[in-house]
Amino acid sequence: MKLHYHKDIDPQWAWAEYKPTAQTPWTMKQVAHLYRRAGWGANWTELQAALKNGPTQTIDLLMTGKPGLKAFQTRVAKLAAPLEETADEHRLRAWWLYVMMNSPHPLLERMTLFWHNHFATSNAKVQHVGRMYRQNQLIRTHALKRFGPMLHAISEDPAMMVWLDTVSNRKKTPNENYARELMELFSLGIDQYTEQDIREAARAFAGWGIKNDAFHVYQEDIDSDSKKVFGKAGSFDGHQIVDMCLDKKTCASFLSRKLFKHFMSDTLVPDDALIQPLAERFYKSQYDIADLVGVMLRSNLFFSPDCYRAKIKSPVEFGLSVVHMLEGRVDTIQFAEMLDPLGQRLFAPPSVKGWDGGAQWLNSSTLLLRHNLCLALSSTEDQRILNRCDPSRLVKKHKTGAQSELAPVVTMLSELLLQNDLPATTRERLQLRMKQLREQKYARYWNAELIMEYQIRSMCHLIMTLPEFQLL
């Protein structure tokens, strides 16, 4: 898949607040689009409420989360307590999926996931569930606040220090791993520093380590001699290096670009003029993440065709959107196991660069597994997951009027899952499948209700295998 650079988007229009008009009304499509990016898709109740409340109120709610966040966080922290003792990575993964699935503030979880991918620490090397959990909590604390404090904190984070070898960086024997990724991946991006900057900056982190499972500076390993970084000389320590990275304006544009890709589009590469206002604002606000995210989610550009279905759902986004929209309750241990082969194993990103995302999420193997996952989640066939979604129960809950007619039920499911935004050829295929389902013979002991339930499951599965459903 190729990217395209957009030259003709007017930045002033792009970042101005979207206001519904007759030409650009607030419909189911906008609601679902917003919820796909800032939540896990809109379920039926959210879809209806947001239609009524309009964009401002809906986005406000998504930015702050529903009430009860504190109580929820206390509860899930208690659930996490035994993780440390069991040292079971699977349970940690299941714990986070549970939090994502149930949190009253899904955007906060999405941002935690974003930063998990940014700092891309893997338990494959850290080998310490407690540290991975604490890094996850650290990221969550900062995820929608300021980037600076997060970058300082992550530099001292035990999981990170093991992941990028800060723990073995000593004056006599510097290890460059953290200094390099701090600049290349965490703050500035490639070409914004020299190899010399890295070698010198590495010395500033010498002596940083862990004692009693917490950050500790080993005085004897510190290198207090002068270092020359970004053309400045001084006996810098690690925090000063972090600040020097944050001081550079390129840090703000580097992060703005990454967040643009995350929230706006996989394929649209913003030119400098388009990214500039975001970066300027981000820098001036001292890297206020919520402010930047808010600007993007409220913008004209976000609600324009350029960003509509312009991202491929990641496996976590994909799986959670199915469960959330179908209002299912699944066992997250089993769920985590099923997401794993789709290409996103939480707490185990593939490299220090994290998951590439975009088109890279899809290939023959993962697409097939997505189809099979949908089947597992919506049918009664797959034994791997015991607690599944029940589309027919969902229909009973929300649909007023006749429930014994397949066609209107399918319309409702297609509104819920794809806002009925389907090409004619796809509609024809749905019709054909309905016809097959209606005309085929069923076992004699199936009553009308069982048959209907089966038909709804089958159609629901089919809708979720459509290419449109892969897009965010």
Place this chain on the structure above:
Amino acid sequence: MFLHRRSFLKSTFAGTGLVAYGLSSPQFLTRAAAATPLLDAKGSRDTILVVVQLTGGNDGLNTVIPFNDPLYAASRPTLKQKPSDIKKLNKDIGLHPVLQGLAELFNEQALTIVQGVGYPNPNQSHFTSMDIWHSARLDGPYSDGWLGRSLGHFKQGSGSGYHLGNQGEASPLALTGSIKCPTITSLADMELRASGHTNLDRKHQREIIEKSGQASVTESSSLLDYVQRTSAGTFSTVKKLREIAKNYDSKVPYPANRLAERLKLAAQLIDVEIGARIFYVEQDGYDTHADQAGNHSRLLTELSSALTAFYRDLKARGHAKRVVILTFSEFGRRVKENGSQGTDHGAAAPVFLLGESVNGGLVGAHPRLDKLDDGNLIHHTDFRSIYSTILDQWLGVPSNKIVGQFQNLQLLKKT
């Protein structure tokens, strides 16, 4: 902003265009294949390339070792290998002690080792350096790969490649081009499940789902078009794999490691004549900044045992003559070990070529340890000259169109 479908399309076309995707439509695939030249050129038929990527920057100096050079031991106080353990290839150069299988293949002249391979102004970022090796370009944008660009030049019907990876692992940039290469984990995983309560119902269900790749392109946004093409590719691959024999018995035992599993899958696909010319596998874990000795030794053990089993299996089935295996890593490591019993990012490193059609032996001198560039080995052979040799003499693709002008090397037997 969302009007009805037609206005949406209109603005999509007007604003951003589908140009970037148009080139990779299925029609283009057919057209490129039909127009492919070089049908009679040497290597244009049936030859297969298997690329093994050692991800993370393999320590070349502890893979192919100049054991007589006192600077080797001096630079590697804890990581040096004992001369008595090293698998000697000649009086100066030897392989890491665990590379027993590869040493045997070297003696059978089935292994060519190109020493001192790299590129000008080496970049020590894993990702940029890997992008350079994959794209065969020193500067970005790294939008496609050397193999991906080659696929369109293969003779009709043979222009495909497979990435054999973990489920969910992305296909590498090297394979990216106008023709999409699928990632395959195992034959068994490639099955579309259906819930139908009768066989006919299941058949109907599968048929309808499999058609989702065939929606008309004119009604799609560009990304949707991409997903549809992936769907179409998925279901045709599934069909093919369903047809191939499931009873493959390897002629030799493969070791129990992931690399070996993937190479065994490659052997299966080669043996059933799936028609692909390129197979791509990765072995991760070479970023050894700390505690290198044990990890590196484990990785090389896996590599050597997996490659050896793969070669022996291919040979027993009569394919060893038409398969060349190429191993590379994005860079070597710093000559001097760091204080964590590890090594930091370096530059030049050796490249292996394996198969019955390779010349065998060492190509090029080991880079000097007394003349370094900022602590790194200096390369004398550009990796693109290895690519160009493979393209011209093995795959039958004009190398200058893919990687530019590079002198071919003496790597392959003259046929």
